[in-house]
Amino acid sequence: MANVQLLTSWALLTGITIEPGVAVRSTGDTGLGVVYDGPGIAATDGEPSPFITVPADMIINSENIQRMARSQPRLAALLATAIDAYEPMPGEDAAAESRPLLDREIICRFLVYSMHDFKADKHQHEQQGNIFRQFLAFYPREGVLTPTTWTEPERLLLAATSIFRAVDAKRNKLESEFLAFEKVFSRVYPGESMTLHEYLLADFYISSRAMEMPSSTDRKVGLVPLVDFANHRAHVETNCKYEYLADGSIALVSVGRAVAAGDELVISYGDDKGAGEMLFSYGFVPAIETDDGFVADGALKLRIVPELEEDRAKEYLLGKPAVLEIRQDGASRTVEWTCDYLWLAIVGRRDGLELELVELVTGEDELRLSYNGRVVDTRAERWLDGLKQQMHDRTDTVADRTIGMWPVYYVRACVRVLELIEHTLEVPRVESDECRPAVVAVAEQCIAIETKVLRQAQATVRSQMETMYEAHRADIEWYMKHA
Structure with missing residues (x-):
């Protein structure tokens, strides 16, 4: 130099x-x-x-x-x-x-x-x-x-x-x-x-x-x-x-x-960036770990790859990649997760959600989403929030019993999040003698931090799911048995 x-x-x-x-x-x-x-x-x-x-x-x-x-x-x-x-x-x-x-x-x-x-x-x-x-x-x-x-x-x-x-x-x-x-x-x-x-x-x-x-x-x-x-x-x-x-x-x-x-x-290059994103963009891995071992590491983003045609269509409607985002707050020791795509992925025709390819008067095709028989204007701002509110308020009659569907949907979402986290944690580590020691060190550092974040998130989501399940056990089990 x-x-x-x-x-x-x-x-x-x-x-x-x-x-x-x-x-x-x-x-x-x-x-x-x-x-x-x-x-x-x-x-x-x-x-x-x-x-x-x-x-x-x-x-x-x-x-x-x-x-x-x-x-x-x-x-x-x-x-x-x-x-x-x-x-x-x-x-x-x-x-x-x-x-x-x-x-x-x-x-x-x-x-x-x-x-x-x-x-x-x-x-x-x-x-x-x-x-x-x-x-x-x-x-x-x-x-x-x-x-x-x-x-x-x-x-x-x-x-x-x-x-x-x-x-x-x-x-x-x-x-x-x-x-x-x-x-x-x-x-x-x-x-x-x-x-x-x-x-x-x-x-x-x-x-x-x-x-x-x-x-x-x-x-x-x-x-x-x-x-x-x-x-x-x-x-x-x-x-x-x-x-x-x-x-x-x-x-x-x-x-x-x-x-x-x-x-x-x-x-600050951005406190909301997690270990992986910092390594991807800047080439190093910072970490903030509290005395009790809690890792506050900005956002960890897990890409979801839709495999079914219907799921790819739902991702298309969102206009952005399907990503599970996990955030940790070091001050409150809390973990939060968000995934807009997930709320579309967990519901289908049985739940009142329909996808239809419609030909417009211009001759062009338009992908149209409807819920409970009503078309959802996916061009409107915050349309997904409106859809989630409808899902929250939805009831369904199953075997002569009317139940609120939101607890069912919430547990489904938690199950999908846990599956994604567990799949990520199960990916085997790769070792090679052809790698530079400094690169090995930073890769292992990134893996270690993300593993801790995922473990924290896993415990949080499991607790959220169990809390919702226990609060609505009768309705959820009835739905699972008779739907």
Whole structure:
């Protein structure tokens, strides 16, 4: 890695403001971080104090990259279009279509272009005009990184985690993007060759460092030099935050807590993110475990893969993936679970829920949902809440006995949640001698934390189910016997 003291010189030359006493330097296991060596700052409720301010034109985002490309024809050619292969119809040859690059793809291609070690002198000379190349030399290029950069045996270590499918899907997507970009790259720079690792590294930088740009209606992101070296702590331990300024600049500022000389300036990457999500996005696993062993780890998300056509249709109506989300509150020692999809999955025609494919006057097909003979407007806001309320109020007459159906539905939901948790816990751990020790360690850490969270959730859901069952035992058993 380049001499970190050069970062300050680079910042001054590019208009980035670093306040006296603020420095970027090694912080041990977390790599580089932002440290305050100035006089102590007392806790205050007043205006936040800036530590680093990055002007708008020094943010690595698609707008600035495309502005640079106007004077660099080869860079412009790299950013022209993406080629997506698509499945041909029977009898057709394999086909592809062009489309504009996504915001993330623009940044990804620019990072590869900026970091690539060109062989030809003319290409090296071209890179000298890239103001960000010197800064990007300080980004890590080896180590644990994120799982999409791992080898196949290393990725298999995550088989027992909540992110295994997501890592596999993203890796496949990145490999597809790389193959398309590799063709463009070799055409623009004959004789040069880029590697998959370069592309995976670029995506790692975006995943772990990019932040959403202010006033962005389409969720554009950017890398904010120096500010993006601020490391993560739980929200209660942070002493800094990002702030968007009126002129488009982005600053690392204090949050009112006292800062002593020698303190590291830290931010929260999101306390609602669980161990798996942190590893997936940032490449490390934080953990908050209380003295009594309770793990408060943000949200653990388990993907549910609908197998039946009817269940896939229900997922389609939701407009989002079927996910069981488990949250833990360290203060109250409580566990909560939510899963919108589940409330559709546990009911069917016998319960009054119908799915129908209807042809509209326009000739298009529409998937229509009805409950108790009434059409549910799935385009309405919070329509699922309305459906759940109807389920809560529903009664059914079974063998001359009228019973409330909500306890039956609730127990069904609990059973499905417990089945998913138990299935996840039963996934065997994978071991391999081909894996780096540091990767093995972080994978095992993720598995250990998620296992504790799942055990906590398992006990909570089982208790909730038993409480509901005991309170409505007569009706539930009658329904189970006669329905």
